[in-house]
Amino acid sequence: MGRIPCCEKDSVKRGQWTPEEDNKLLSYITQYGTRNWRLIPKNAGLQRCGKSCRLRWTNYLRPDLKHGEFTDDEEQIIIKLHSVVGNRWSVIAAQLPGRTDNDVKNHWNTKLKKKLSGMGIDPVTHKSFSHLMAEIATTLAPPQVAHLAEAALGCFKDEMLHLLTKKRPTDFPSPAVPPDMAIAGGSGAGAAPCGFPAPPQTDDTIERIKLGLSRAIMSEPGAPPGKQQPWAPADMTEGLAGMYATYNPAAHGQEEFRYDNGTVPEYVLGGGAGAGDADQGTSMWSHQSMYSGSSGTEAAPRPAAVLPEKGNDSVGSGGGDEEADDVKDGGKGGSDMSGLFGSDCVLWDLPDELTNHMLSISTSGVCMKPFAFAAKLSTKCANENARVEELDLQSDQMKELQVEEHVIPQKRSAKIHDFCLGIPFGGLLFSMGLLGYIFSRSTISLVLGIAPGLATLLLGTLSLKFWRSGRSSFLLILAQAAISAFLAWKYSHAYFLTNRLLPWGFYASLSTAMGCFYAYVLLAGGNPPPKKLAAIPPQ
């Protein structure tokens, strides 16, 4: 049942308002107020629809409105808030005194959207291509962190693959890389900063990214963490790191995009980056993790308490003599992510022999999985025999480190499996996100509903599979915890901005609860073992 029209369309004037009409409306409202919009045009002697009068008043005539150009500060606020709440113009406008939602919307559509696009940033997701790649480079850093990221990334691999293989300059204005900027030794001299028109050689960028990944793979896997880190700023002369540095706009004093230590991305538009910016020499994305969305985390140190280095790894263990087992367990079950990219994943159609080599586990404590992941990514993208040959060399090195797999029984565990709540949680997120997207076409639903829902569903299902086969789901639970934490943060932020209990408050509470639940499962030692395995006495 539709609503009756608010006025007769034939008898009302439409189109631009004349100064006389404005005067009539203004003087009437000044005298009598805005109590009944249906009566206002009639009483004010206007041939206008009441709704039209209301819009004219709220969007133009109101005395508290600010007319004229948006300031840089206002633009910053709009972009910040848009990255959090999406196209909710009224929410954004509420933070800008004197601006209407229509103003904000128009300004976004005519100016800011283009501005961001010109900087190589997708105005919808507020992520950039180089961001994505830089995150991959960072992900290849500390092995355990990479493990976690790998699990999370598994859910986004299609998107990444698409980005790596399908994007073209016409689709996505990637940051420029001058032709003389070889990726190895790309020190940044003469480098084009972010935010300039994509040059014809943008296709090269894709190739260089692939090459960068390959080089990351080829970097000496046995080197101790911290000593040889191609991703570390100090050594940013190789592979992705070179490109990574190339894209650091802070180093060039150009139009810059960066994240501050707040809770939302901060874009600095048009302002020259201050010399000696904290980000200089490091990733411009170093303040924000693609997977967690968390910010304020400096690039280099990762909290050891969260993801301890192998060797003194005791996450999920009770300490003491259980540590050794847990180390094995963590290195084994935890490292065994083959469910993600191995036999359970048909997307990464590498030759079996190559895959098997890469899925082997290192006794030295250096995880090979990130390399395996990147190798697959690179191989899939490049689809070149030469690349496979490179990887074969790498896999030969890995062979030497291969150890025999066997199931280690757990000594202590949680009372409930992660997937018991995780799968329903993921399903709820996914379905709510899907519904939200169907009904509102909101990208927020995609980013904060469908994607994490699918990721959680996938991880929960894999965890169930691992549990059935007696393997450790530790990293899968960790990844789910990371997703929950990210969602809790994002939803809470949206809630504090909008003050709406539904949906943001509800989702924030739910995500926080799930985060606590995952933390409990992790701290309690992981999932309880299957009965058939629990019956086996520990060796």
Next chain:
DNA sequence: AACCTCGACAACCGCTGTAAG
């Protein structure tokens, strides 16, 4: 000078939520 294109802004449209009768 005429025409075209494009950007910026204003206005409209259709819908939902909510409050009053």
Next chain:
DNA sequence: GCTTACAGCGGTTGTCGAGGT
């Protein structure tokens, strides 16, 4: 509980002027 009107929202369309051809 139903109807009606208002308020608000986000997407879309219309208008106008500047600049280019």
